[in-house]
Amino acid sequence: MAGYNCTNLVEELGDKLSVIRGRITENAPMSQITWFRTGGPAAILFQPADEDDLSAFLSLLPQEVPVFPIGMASNLIIRDGGLNAVVIRLSAKGFGFANQISDTELVAGTACPDKRLAVKALEAGIGGMHFYHGIPGSIGGALRMNAGANGRETVSCVKEIHAVDRSGTKHVLSNADMDFSYRKSGSSRDLIFTKAVFEGELTSKDDIQKAMDEVQHHRETSQPIKEKTGGSTFKNPKGYSAWKLVDDAGCRGLTIGGAQMSPMHCNFMINMGQATSYDLERLGETVRQKVLINSGVQLEWEIKRLGDFPSGQSVEPFLGQLL
Numbered sequence: 632m633a634g635y636n637c638t639n640l641v642e643e644l645g646d647k648l649s650v651i652r653g654r655i656t657e658n659a660p661m662s663q664i665t666w667f668r669t670g671g672p673a674a675i676l677f678q679p680a681d682e683d684d685l686s687a688f689l690s691l692l693p694q695e696v697p698v699f700p701i702g703m704a705s706n707l708i709i710r711d712g713g714l715n716a717v718v719i720r721l722s723a724k725g726f727g728f729a730n731q732i733s734d735t736e737l738v739a740g741t742a743c744p745d746k747r748l749a750v751k752a753l754e755a756g757i758g759g760m761h762f763y764h765g766i767p768g769s770i771g772g773a774l775r776m777n778a779g780a781n782g783r784e785t786v787s788c789v790k791e792i793h794a795v796d797r798s799g800t801k802h803v804l805s806n807a808d809m810d811f812s813y814r815k816s817g818s819s820r821d822l823i824f825t826k827a828v829f830e831g832e833l834t835s836k837d838d839i840q841k842a843m844d845e846v847q848h849h850r851e852t853s854q855p856i857k858e859k860t861g862g863s864t865f866k867n868p869k870g871y872s873a874w875k876l877v878d879d880a881g882c883r884g885l886t887i888g889g890a891q892m893s894p895m896h897c898n899f900m901i902n903m904g905q906a907t908s909y910d911l912e913r914l915g916e917t918v919r920q921k922v923l924i925n926s927g928v929q930l931e932w933e934i935k936r937l938g939d940f941p942s943g944q945s946v947e948p949f950l951g952q953l954l
């Protein structure tokens with residue numbers, strides 16, 4: 632990542648940081664955070680204490696400093712050269728809550744795991760959020776990705792979203808402001824979501840529990856959820872299932888270095904133990920190339936890829952097939 636060099640940022644900000652209450656870590660290893668357990672370090676990792684702290688920190692940063700929010704990193708490949716950026720990870724203490732606020736509404740901080748929101752909804756007898764039970768991310772990631780499963784998506788139950796922009800200004804957004812579409816919110820990339828209000832319908836707890844059990848059973852029997860993975864690698868193109876295109880192109884079980892297209896669910900990539908982010912990205916682009924040749928369809932990554940390649944290394948989209 633060219634541009635501002637973040638390596639000395641903490642020194643440059645000096646005493647200004649004395650007002651900050653959250654935790655700042657320099658050269659923070661991202662491989663300890665990502666679900667894939669790969670990736671180089673972030674120049675700075677900031678874990679704000681609360682929304683005011685996040686706002687104060689962002690207002691101190693020169694505008695040229697790149698900032699990336701991350702949640703549980705269950706949908707991320709961070710490249711092996713790391714991130715010359717400030718990575719913001721909201722603390723569980725300040726942003727991990729989930730509370731009932733009316734008969735049919737819950738409010739959750741964006742570090743709250745999706746699973747916790749589903750359990751809270753069950754306890755409150757609020758239906759429509761059971762699908763979160765099987766998604767291993769945070770509410771922040773669910774808002775950015777319009778996370779969904781079992782025919783439901785975040786767009787179907789989120790009502791109000793609170794966020795802080797790159798300059799530290801706070802915003803409140805409606806569902807429509809989020810510009811949700813399949814696995815995406817089109818809202819400004821500048822926004823870091825901090826909390827959200829969810830609304831469902833009054834439902835019997837037995838029915839919610841049954842729906843959650845079905846979600847769990849489906850996952851355990853069809854997805855490699857105990858592996859180091861990132862969930863679905865590619866989005867389903869209109870009219871197709873990504874896994875079927877991958878399968879038809881002969882890529883089930885395809886292995887590059889330590890990375891493999893799961894034999895159990897071939898739209899899931901897995902780190903078999905020693906994979907690098909380079910292996911994972913090369914595998915993904917190899918699959919895209921093979922699918923393009925086999926079916927003429929251009930698969931689109933669902934997994935987000937961030938950061939720099941180590942010098943001398945790169946992976947071209949479709950391995951250069953489209954160039």
Ligand SMILES: Cc1cc2nc3c(=O)[nH]c(=O)nc-3n(C[C@H](O)[C@H](O)[C@H](O)COP(=O)(O)OP(=O)(O)OC[C@H]3O[C@@H](n4cnc5c(N)ncnc54)[C@H](O)[C@@H]3O)c2cc1C
Pocket residue numbers: 666699700701702703704705706707721741765766767768769770771772773774775776777778779780822823824825854855856860861862863935
């Ligand atoms: C085993 C497995 C199963 C999965 N199954 C599903 C599934 O059924 N359905 C589904 O939709 N996904 C699924 N996923 C993918 C992933 O869990 C979701 O996309 C999840 O919503 C990502 O949340 P996260 O907190 O891990 O976000 P991250 O992976 O950390 O980040 C994803 C994106 O969200 C942004 N982001 C994160 N937090 C914030 C914030 N506070 N403010 C602004 N932007 C933010 C990041 O910048 C990044 O662009 C699965 C993943 C795994 C590993």
